[in-house]
Amino acid sequence: MRICCGLAGHLELARHRDLYGTPVVVADADGHVLAVSEEALPFSVEPGIPVRQAEHLCPHATLLSSDPIEADRLRERIAAALYDLAPCVEVRVEGIAWLDLEGVPSPSASIREARRRLRTAIGREPRLGLAPGPFSARLAAARARPGRLLKIDDARAFLAPLPTRELSLDEEQMERLDLLGLRTLGAVAAIGPRELESQLGREGRRAVLLARGLEPDQLTPWQPPMFTSAHRQFEPPVQDREALLFVARALCGDLAEELGLRGAGAKQMRVRLNCEDSEVEARESIVRHPLSSAAELFGLAGSWIKSWQPHAPITEMWIELPVLEAAGRRQLRLWTGGDGTSDEVTAALERLQERHGDAVVRKPRPLLPSSPIPSQRFA
């Protein structure tokens, strides 16, 4: 396993690029510090302390309130941007992006591109680490200079001199490690997993495995969204086609915004109209190329509604996108030999046959190549 880790700082900070270079403190809803910029760290401001304490320690810092929804949207955008660089990508809102480069044809090209895309997404150079596992890769990245890659081959040797606070244990567990005289990861790695498990519970066993570079944690791969929908109820029920078109346009706008945030496109679309007499009328279609904009979505849904003649007033309209794919961000670059586009080429050939007849596409097969009659040479 070869894991590349990019560290970009907490994504709450990346939402405010204009404050880069100044001390920034992001507070959560409970009044505690959620994230701090590097410029605030020298003032002993750390995540987890009360905001009042942070104010006291660094009075000139800019205080921001967190917006978890926006930060999660940014995380989705970064994951979608990195999706085609490695078979498995995980991005956390803490500003950590992992790429599993095992089996990637050109790992160095993927790392270079990941650096470029992270820089575009967050507006500053990420720190990069390459190591056998996610834990060691994250620690390697933390020790790299911005925009540079720190490559680790022997994870255990790299981890040995690092302090035990890198294990992310709670205060009580850290105190116990201190009492046991275990102050470096090398010391933790030297004892058996069962011994530390008897002291710290399951976390103790995990800590030993991490310190030994055995990487017990696996990445949780980001997947493009598969399904989304939007609906609107009508009270009272409507029969006016213009009203239906108006609502359909608004729903398509909402769906397009969501698709845009996720970097996805719809391969299938379904419109359902619930009638007043509890009957449901539906139309659906599979499209060749993913639809992702409001105009594209409404182009299809609107054409249906314009020609639709429901038998009763409509109480509810649903627009569903049952099959989504990452629009323009498929993992094609990970395929070799152009095989990743075979289905697209086949679809294009089928579409040509639909439009111009089956004879327009042929695959020549040698029958009697030496025949003097040209028509007998190939099937």
Add this chain to the structure above:
Amino acid sequence: MQVQARPLGGKTETLDHAIEAIRVRFGSQALTRVAELPPLLPWPSGTPLDRLTGIGGLPRGRLTLLTGTGTCGKLTLALALLAQATHEFAHAVVIDHARQFDPWAMLPFDPDFGSLTVITPPSAEAAGEAASALARAGAGFILLMGEIPEPWLAPMEAGAARSGAVVVGVVDAPGRALAHASSLSLGFTQEGWIYERGQPVGLNVEARYSRNKLAPPVGKSDLEIFYAIGSNSPPHRSGEAGRGRQLTPLDQQQDVECESAAV
């Protein structure tokens, strides 16, 4: 302690937002800063043509034209490229609007027919539609036998640039639009026949650049193209066969003259 001192707005941020929106809407390759453009990728075809292009192969994602009037070897060279492409790409496509393509003529080059598809569109418009659709879909190699209408050139170019398809066109004299759309245009002129024991076994050809947007122009080159004569079974790709020397297009490259001062 100041609270949210500066607003988020600003032209740069608005521009970044617009760029990101375009990339999300149309894909990551839809809008690229010049400094971030990927290097031009060549497809090494295994023929001396690779040395003439200046980048070590035919350009991926660009249109290459082979031009020349009459018997000048351009189709032979194109068939050799196509045969090589059938071995290296999952899909090698011939768009034969002019009905000039005969797979039998490819046999001396030992093609892999499993990956070859021939499109015979009923009209030039359909040929353009097929070229742009297949370029966008990602067919590895597309051979255009004849011109396609001007409105389809831009979609084809954009599709090829996005998918990295190698597009080669074979025309006698390209129209202004097609010539303008090409990144590499190589003109062939027959200079004479090659005889062995009184029989013509090939021809001497002068290859000359009329357009090269990829690298400094190499100038012109004299080539010898040998025909396969009397060979009914698919012969080897090189060596001797039949009465004459085996058909190996651009069998030799001679006297590459650097005419351009820009080299």
